[in-house]
Amino acid sequence: MDLGLKDKVALITGAGSQIGFGKGMAMVLAKEGVDIIVCDMDLEGAEKTAEDVRAAGRKAMALKMDITNTDEVKQGVDTALKEFGKIDILINNAGVGTTPVPFVESTEKDWDININVNLRGTMNVTKAVLPQMIERKTGRIISMSSTAGLGGMATGGVYGAAKAGVTLFTDALAKEVGQYNITVNCMAPGAGATNFHKASNFPQAAQDQFKNMAAAGMTTTPEELGTVAAFLASDKGKKINGQCIRVAGLM
Numbered sequence: 001m002d003l004g005l006k007d008k009v010a011l012i013t014g015a016g017s018q019i020g021f022g023k024g025m026a027m028v029l030a031k032e033g034v035d036i037i038v039c040d041m042d043l044e045g046a047e048k049t050a051e052d053v054r055a056a057g058r059k060a061m062a063l064k065m066d067i068t069n070t071d072e073v074k075q076g077v078d079t080a081l082k083e084f085g086k087i088d089i090l091i092n093n094a095g096v097g098t099t100p101v102p103f104v105e106s107t108e109k110d111w112d113i114n115i116n117v118n119l120r121g122t123m124n125v126t127k128a129v130l131p132q133m134i135e136r137k138t139g140r141i142i143s144m145s146s147t148a149g150l151g152g153m154a155t156g157g158v159y160g161a162a163k164a165g166v167t168l169f170t171d172a173l174a175k176e177v178g179q180y181n182i183t184v185n186c187m188a189p190g191a192g193a194t195n196f197h198k199a200s201n202f203p204q205a206a207q208d209q210f211k212n213m214a215a216a217g218m219t220t221t222p223e224e225l226g227t228v229a230a231f232l233a234s235d236k237g238k239k240i241n242g243q244c245i246r247v248a249g250l251m
């Protein structure tokens with residue numbers, strides 16, 4: 001099926017992790033003919049992903065962008081628009097968690113990290129990218145929720161609350177901007193063997209468990225998520241709006 005994505009432009013946050021969901025989505029979209037603005041707080045990682053996108057035959061730009069930093073986000077989006085002229089697809093992928101602990105042991109620092117990056121960061125980038133989509137009366141916004149944001153997980157309530165916020169924000173924004181031919185959806189992956197659990201300071205035993213699950217084919221892979229994102233980003237997915245798509249296999 002030709003998704004008709006050739007020559008579209010996507011901005012993807014958190015696409016600098018070389019084993020992450022963001023890079024997986026970037027590579028699937030690049031194969032569909034999409035140019036990619038690779039954003040990450042880790043510029044070196046973003047540059048590596050951009051190189052791979054170029055090797056796949058598409059234009060790419062790497063930008064250092066901490067999604068919690070409003071000025072950096074605005075500057076990055078301006079730079080990208082000057083270079084590419086448009087952003088058709090926004091993928092709010094950057095995210096992080098904190099060590100799972102019983103709620104009474106969680107700290108305000110844990111709350112701030114989870115909520116500022118996952119929820120406020122998603123709003124931040126969306127607010128910077130949306131005006132040109134409204135002006136051009138076209139756009140696709142795809143954000144990253146989690147199965148942990150669809151149903152409560154013991155010791156994961158703070159992260160889950162931030163991700164549930166992304167899900168509800170998605171639904172509300174979809175109702176607001178559908179009139180401009182913009183769809184807003186999110187995806188809820190199950191466990192992925194990305195760098196997430198290390199970056200979120202999960203105990204080593206938990207990190208090993210996710211690696212074993214990946215070896216047994218039980219995790220959601222970046223490519224699997226990329227395929228769903230490509231469909232949502234395409235014209236074929238235009239009737240899907242305000243949804244949170246669970247991409248977690250049988251888990």
Ligand SMILES: NC(=O)c1ccc[n+]([C@@H]2O[C@H](COP(=O)([O-])OP(=O)(O)OC[C@H]3O[C@@H](n4cnc5c(N)ncnc54)[C@H](O)[C@@H]3O)[C@@H](O)[C@H]2O)c1
Nearest residue numbers: 014017020021041066067094095144146191192194195196
């Ligand atoms: N891996 C999982 O099990 C899992 C499950 C459900 C949802 N998710 C979500 O998937 C998304 C991608 O995570 P991943 O699993 O690929 O992890 P990852 O750690 O491999 O990649 C996350 C990327 O986000 C970047 N990032 C973190 N904070 C940032 C910030 N403030 N500004 C800009 N970039 C930032 C990191 O540098 C990294 O490159 C996240 O939103 C995560 O919450 C992951």
